[in-house]
Amino acid sequence: MAEHTDANGNTMDVAPEFLEAAKKLLTRRFKFVKNPDDSIKRLARHGARFVAHDMALNPQHYAYSPSEEALPLIEPLDPLDILRKEHQLPSLPQAFLELQQAINADATSADDLANIISQDPSLTAFLLRMVNSAFYSLPMQIDTISRAVTVVGVNQLSTLAVGTSVLSLFKDIPAEVLDMELFWKHSVTCGLIARRLCRITGKGDPERAFVAGLLHDIGQLILLQAEPERAVAVLSHARSKDILLWEQEKKLLGFDHATLGGMLLRKWNFPFVLVSAVIEHHTPKENLKEDEPALVHCAETIATGLGVGSSGEFFVQPPNPKIWASMGLTPDRIDEMIEDLDEELDEAFGILIPQ
Structure with missing residues (x-):
C-alpha cells in the first residue's frame, strides 16, 4: 500500500494501482479545462483521492467498454x-402542489406550512431527519414540524420541502x-x-x-x-x-x-x-x-x-x-x-x- 497525503495534510493508505488509475482517469476527465489555475489543480488532487477509494470499493463503476456498433441517427x-x-411526466403529490402554492404566496405562516407538511407522514419524517442531521447541526433535538419551521424559517423549510419532494418522483x-x-x-x-x-x-x-x-x-x-x-x-x-x-x-x-x-x-x-x-x-x-x-x-x-x-x-x-x-x-x-x-x-x- 502507498501512503497518499491529500491537500489537507491527511494521510491514508491507497493501493498504488488504484491511485495511478485514478490519476489517469482524472487527466481525461479534466481534458476540457484549458490552462487550469492552482485551484483547479488542487481540485484534481482531491478528485484523485475520492476516485481511488471509490475504485477500490466499486470497481464495477469504472468498467467501461466502448460499443463497436454504429452510432444511431438522432432526430431533433x-x-x-x-x-x-x-x-x-411524474405525477405530483398533493402535498407538493400545496407546498408550491405556499412557497409562492405572499403571507405563508409557520402554521400554514406545518399543517401542509404534517399531512404527509413520509415528508414529515424525512424533513425531521434532515433538520436533526449535520445538515443543520442544531444544538437541540427538533421533534415536530412546527418547531422545525420556527427554528429553520418558513421560506427556508418550504424551499427544502418542495425541492426534496422531487426525489421520489x-x-x-x-x-x-x-x-x-x-x-x-x-x-x-x-x-x-x-x-x-x-x-x-x-x-x-x-x-x-x-x-x-x-x-x-x-x-x-x-x-x-x-x-x-x-x-x-x-x-x-x-x-x-x-x-x-x-x-x-x-x-x-x-x-x-x-x-x-x-x-x-x-x-x-x-x-x-x-x-x-x-x-x-x-x-x-x-x-x-x-x-x-x-x-x-x-x-x-x-x-x-x-x-x-x-x-x-x-x-x-x-x-x-x-x-x-x-x-x-x-x-x-x-x-x-x-x-x-x-x-x-x-x-x-x-x-x-x-x-
Whole structure:
C-alpha cells in the first residue's frame, strides 16, 4: 500500500494501482479545462483521492467498454413536445402542489406550512431527519414540524420541502439506462457543495443553493423518462466521441438537459431563481441578480471533479473564468470546501437518496 497525503495534510493508505488509475482517469476527465489555475489543480488532487477509494470499493463503476456498433441517427426534438405529454411526466403529490402554492404566496405562516407538511407522514419524517442531521447541526433535538419551521424559517423549510419532494418522483428509469443511486449521489454532492460555497462566500441563500444543486440535472431524468431511446443514443454519441454531454445534446437534439429541466421547473411553478439556476448551470450569465446560478455552476465543476456519483457526464465542465474568480476559489478555499465532506456526504446519502 502507498501512503497518499491529500491537500489537507491527511494521510491514508491507497493501493498504488488504484491511485495511478485514478490519476489517469482524472487527466481525461479534466481534458476540457484549458490552462487550469492552482485551484483547479488542487481540485484534481482531491478528485484523485475520492476516485481511488471509490475504485477500490466499486470497481464495477469504472468498467467501461466502448460499443463497436454504429452510432444511431438522432432526430431533433422540440422540448415543448415533451412537456405537453402530461402522461409521461411524474405525477405530483398533493402535498407538493400545496407546498408550491405556499412557497409562492405572499403571507405563508409557520402554521400554514406545518399543517401542509404534517399531512404527509413520509415528508414529515424525512424533513425531521434532515433538520436533526449535520445538515443543520442544531444544538437541540427538533421533534415536530412546527418547531422545525420556527427554528429553520418558513421560506427556508418550504424551499427544502418542495425541492426534496422531487426525489421520489423518478422511479421508472431502468438501471441499465442510468444508475439512479449514482445520479442522486452526484446531485446531492452538487447541492451540498453549492450550500457550502454559499456559506463561505456569503452569496445567495443556503437552502435555495442546495435545492438548485440537487435538481440541476433533472432535465436528464425527464429526457430519459420521456424519450429513453434518444437520451441513451445521445449518451452513446458523447462517450464514443469523448465530448461534453450537454454540448452533444444541443447539437443532436437542438436543446440540452439544462434547458429542459428549467422548463419543467417553470411548468411546476418553481421560484424563478431555482429555474434560472437549473437552466444556466452550464452557461451562467455574468451579471446575475441572484447568486444561485453561479453557485451551482461552480459546484457542478467541483462535484464532477471529485467524481462522487455520476449524472452520465464524464467530463468536468470548464468553469466560466469570471464566475469562478468571483467565488474566490483559491486552493485554500477548495480545501475548505472539501474538508470533512466525506462524512457529510455519507449522512446526506442515507437521508436523501431514495431506496
